Amino acid sequence: MLAKVKNTKGFSLIELLVVIVIIGILSTGAVTYFTSARSKARDAVRQATASQIGQVVMADVLEDGDFDELAATDLYDGTGPSGLLQTEFGEVPTDPADFRYILMGSDDSLDYAVFYWSESNEGPAYVGNSTIGATVFADTDFLTDANATAPDAIAGYSIFVLDPSASTVVEAA
Numbered sequence: 103m104l105a106k107v108k109n110t111k112g113f114s115l116i117e118l119l120v121v122i123v124i125i126g127i128l129s130t131g132a133v134t135y136f137t138s139a140r141s142k143a144r145d146a147v148r149q150a151t152a153s154q155i156g157q158v159v160m161a162d163v164l165e166d167g168d169f170d171e172l173a174a175t176d177l178y179d180g181t182g183p184s185g186l187l188q189t190e191f192g193e194v195p196t197d198p199a200d201f202r203y204i205l206m207g208s209d210d211s212l213d214y215a216v217f218y219w220s221e222s223n224e225g226p227a228y229v230g231n232s233t234i235g236a237t238v239f240a241d242t243d244f245l246t247d248a249n250a251t252a253p254d255a256i257a258g259y260s261i262f263v264l265d266p267s268a269s270t271v272v273e274a275a
Contacts, residue, residue, distance in 0.1 A: 141221040144198040151195045152203055152216040152229045155264070158190045159205060160214060169207030169214065169260040177205075177262060178271040187264070187271065196266045203264040210258065 159177070163169055178185040178194055187194060195203065197218070207214040208231075215230035261274035 138222070145220050145222050145227075147198055148201070148218040148220070149227070149229060151197070152218045154190070155187070155195055155203060155205060156214055156216045156230050158186050159207070160212070162186055163207065163212060163214075169209055172207070172260055172262075174262055174271045174273040177264075178269075185271075194264050194266050194269050194271060200267040202266070205262040205264065206256075207260045208258065209260055 159172070162176070163172060166172075176186060178187045197203070199219075199221075201219045204217040205214065206217065213231040215228040217226050217228045219225075220227040256274075263272045263274065265272070
């Protein structure tokens with residue numbers, strides 16, 4: 103008599119479920135990693151742009167004297183290629199999420215800072231001088247909220263708001 107041969111080809115349902123669960127766990131980790139990498143890349147763009155803004159403005163300030171003599175129209179006049187930012191960037195520097203940049207310079211020294219919003223730190227960050235960088239605005243939502251009002255002027259500092267969504271540069275009053 104012939105012996106019955108059991109068909110052992112293929113996988114059992116349990117084996118397939120285990121493989122699906124393992125793939126799900128691995129893909130969750132990969133998605134989290136890539137999401138974090140994208141926000142860090144946008145922050146790197148913001149930091150580079152803020153640094154470039156600072157360098158362009160400092161070159162002019164070193165040539166002319168101090169921040170006290172700098173006006174918003176010197177940075178961006180909205181009509182032609184005459185503003186500092188227009189000559190360097192062609193327009194108000196953009197941000198990956200249309201957040202604002204704030205340039206803050208001391209009226210009696212060459213200290214400056216350019217503030218920007220950091221997604222990975224979920225808060226404001228800056229490039230420039232650490233003394234000014236420690237001076238943080240009370241309302242940090244201003245960097246991200248297009249409807250927020252401009253920050254108040256701080257005695258001894260010139261403050262300029264670069265708003266890419268409105269293509270304007272405004273001096274804080």
